[in-house]
Amino acid sequence: MNINQESLIADLDRLAQIGRGADGGITRRALSFEDAEARGYVKQRLAQLGLEIRHDEVGNLRGRRPGRRDLPPVMTGSHLDSVPSGGRLDGPLGVVGAIAALEALGSVQTVRPIEVVVFVGEEGSRFPRGTIGSAAMSGHVAVQKIWELRDPSGVSFRDALATYGDEGEPIAARSAPFAFVELHVEQGGVLEADRLPIGAVTAIAGLVQRAVTFFGDANHAGATPMHLRHDALLAAAEWCLGIEAAARELGCVGTVGKLEVQPGGKNIIPGRVDCICDLRAAEASTLDALDRRALQLLEQVQKRGVTVEERLLQRVEPGPMHERAIAGVERAAAAAGLGCRRMPSGAIHDALHMAEICPASMIFVPSIGGRSHCPTEDTEPRHLVLGSTVLARFLLEFANLADEN
């Protein structure tokens, strides 16, 4: 099972040229011209492998390698859209790794078909939700609801898809996969800290995002004594630090990544601060506890005479992966002689929804410095190859399981 490193890197390099900005970051919004160009390149590569290529009605791209029997396929893949000025691996590795794995399988026949999927709109950087393609494929969100999503310019998902030129078959026309696995960079520093090349993902952490606005009084920074102030930024600062303390205590993660101060003058007390918090945990009970603490902290900071408005932006339940698929990743790593640990994924992936309809897991490879969603996102080439090797072994094993469905 030999992965062609040269071809793997060449594919990644080619995709990294599409949508590349001056800072080296990659911007490919869902159903944009750049997204289309990347998908065009992948289609051509899938065609070279002799796969049968189709699109579904929300724009997921699927390439099918036939099996000896017409059973539900083993599916693998990821996405090609990106965050604004993101990295070259988040998404593309799972697609290019799948191509490399199929090349490694060569002419070996399997019992079941193998399908490579390119999910549409995973990042949520254009339409107001992520994991669009898998949410539709799993039936988690109705296709009609997907079509009605609108980007910030008011363009509906359906219109964007039509412009894009993809006319797809109904999702219902195909059966659920037999199993699903996704190769992805970890995007954190756990594997690197543990010096392990492979992670077998046990769960996708659930997520609560809340938009919070603190309203204070925008007075003159020189003329207003400290005891007469209602400083919106100080209230927000206490809240940010309180979320950090709560997440550490509960063993999960909480972040305020967006925080905007108004009016923002250097000599004006902040009158308004708009924040978004992002709370994540692999267990629903932990996620609930963190969310409660964040809301309690909002009550507490109001002692500053600052008022608060909050609204829930998004709640995603934690998604346990399937033991059968997790163990499959571990077996494939062991067979290749590679160290592997079980770990949750803090980031959300399409595997979350695929796990709703079939046994699913993910293969993680280390991220250098834990960096992701940024131009310097990277992974050592040998880790890219090892991840693809584990993927190929997983696909071979599961595609030869004929005893079910």
Place this chain on the structure above:
Amino acid sequence: MNINQESLIADLDRLAQIGRGADGGITRRALSFEDAEARGYVKQRLAQLGLEIRHDEVGNLRGRRPGRRDLPPVMTGSHLDSVPSGGRLDGPLGVVGAIAALEALGSVQTVRPIEVVVFVGEEGSRFPRGTIGSAAMSGHVAVQKIWELRDPSGVSFRDALATYGDEGEPIAARSAPFAFVELHVEQGGVLEADRLPIGAVTAIAGLVQRAVTFFGDANHAGATPMHLRHDALLAAAEWCLGIEAAARELGCVGTVGKLEVQPGGKNIIPGRVDCICDLRAAEASTLDALDRRALQLLEQVQKRGVTVEERLLQRVEPGPMHERAIAGVERAAAAAGLGCRRMPSGAIHDALHMAEICPASMIFVPSIGGRSHCPTEDTEPRHLVLGSTVLARFLLEFANLADEN
């Protein structure tokens, strides 16, 4: 000494129309068309009072009411330029109040001349410093240096002044005033909290402004465990709260009014935060102590693995007002039967520089809700009248002191 409230309010209302934006805020940058229009209105009002009108070489406008003797004048006035989207009183009150005071004096002859001054460029919202007119008039900054100031478009102060059409006489052609007093809104909530109509300003607080950048690592908010993070926003939050605690302890004020988070994605750990802190105290030793604490706090937050860069933007030494002028404000208030307290000014005013060349103080009137530098800046009409009454009494007393100079 009767102030004509109707005329006072009409003048303020007229000026508030010039440069008014959709939010009701007033934007009159130094030497802009709006500034010129406001000055044009005031010139016309000064001419109606029979004053002799001149401009000096940096664009200060001066209107002279002759005295019986040609002694150095008692001077009063303020500015007509504004912060972006500022209020209707910060500046104009001191000019319009002076006009009302002279109207109240009527035909009463004084020993000394009285001059009404409109200082140019007090707010620093166009050129890279404030109190331009008084800094030049006092010799605090050389006229040549003022002329060389450039606005963000690269226009020099001198070119802006030429376009504006004012050709003025050399500052050195006139002697220093005998005394200076400026009527202004407090811009804080102290008088309102104390239910007093008048403040006699004892000092202009000094100022240290520093630009600080915190550099962390912009990693994925879901995939990076709390103990592997270097969150620039949390470091900045600790710093903001530390400045607050230090200012409360030292009995002065400290503010972080500008804070910008990068990259600012809701699911990305903040990798960079740019802030400006604004520290003020009426005594130099207190200002130094607060500044030291702010710098020590910057050292402390680096334990988070965040690095810090800082640079001094501005330092203005505290400016004590003159006891003779302070006591004059108190006497004028007492004569009018008005409650008055001594207080420092947290904001910087032209009186800071005028105090370098003559006995100077300021007359403060309450700001509703302490609000200033914003569209809702306001003061009760009766307080506007009372402040102008105290100003008129001050001018009358000092303009009849012939025993000096």
